[in-house]
Amino acid sequence: MKRYITAIMVSVAVLASAGVQAAGAERVLTYVGDDPMVGYTTRRSETIDLAMRVSNPYLAGMKVTGMKVKVNSGNQDLSGCSLWLSEALTLEKNESGKKVNVADVVSVAATPDDEGWMSVTFEQPYTLTAKGVYAGYSFTIDAYDDSKGQPIAYSQTRHDGGFYFHGSKSAVKWVDYEDRLKGVLPIY
Numbered sequence: 001m002k003r004y005i006t007a008i009m010v011s012v013a014v015l016a017s018a019g020v021q022a023a024g025a026e027r028v029l030t031y032v033g034d035d036p037m038v039g040y041t042t043r044r045s046e047t048i049d050l051a052m053r054v055s056n057p058y059l060a061g062m063k064v065t066g067m068k069v070k071v072n073s074g075n076q077d078l079s080g081c082s083l084w085l086s087e088a089l090t091l092e093k094n095e096s097g098k099k100v101n102v103a104d105v106v107s108v109a110a111t112p113d114d115e116g117w118m119s120v121t122f123e124q125p126y127t128l129t130a131k132g133v134y135a136g137y138s139f140t141i142d143a144y145d146d147s148k149g150q151p152i153a154y155s156q157t158r159h160d161g162g163f164y165f166h167g168s169k170s171a172v173k174w175v176d177y178e179d180r181l182k183g184v185l186p187i188y
Helices: none
Strands: 008-012 025-029 037-040 047-054 063-070 078-086 091-093 099-101 106-109 117-127 133-141 152-155 164-167 171-176
Touching: 063 078, 063 133, 078 117, 106 117
Parallel strands: none
Antiparallel strands: 008 025, 008 063, 037 152, 047 133, 047 164, 063 117, 078 106, 078 133, 091 099, 164 171
């Protein structure tokens, strides 16, 4: 079984006197451990929003330059994929009256590759604050097919704030799923 490790790519300025790494070197941050990846599904055609909370005072001042996430895209037909950062998990009604996620920092369209990885580089790096940020991704399952498997990938590693979920039909408000599914989202 493949193990997928994902993280938020963080550009870290480290003091040259530390002798560990040059200033501006890039590091990868993730809460995914060595536990295997599994899948989850709501068994519905709907828009899915997933997020993890990045709030560690040690990270304040570091710059997020991009993101990479894993979805089981080979299983279901997905559209409207995006990766995003937001200071709050906010839902607003769209023109058709459905509640949709609204990222207040940045949102970039993405396309899963053949293995289900979506990667983006942000035009402008985002500087993390002590307040923290949500790193997330969204996609729409156009026509759910039970025979095609479970599109939401996650690691069975546990981390507080590592799995927030919103589904346009199955969870009409943001819900903390970390305790429910005992896992963390595959976000780098």
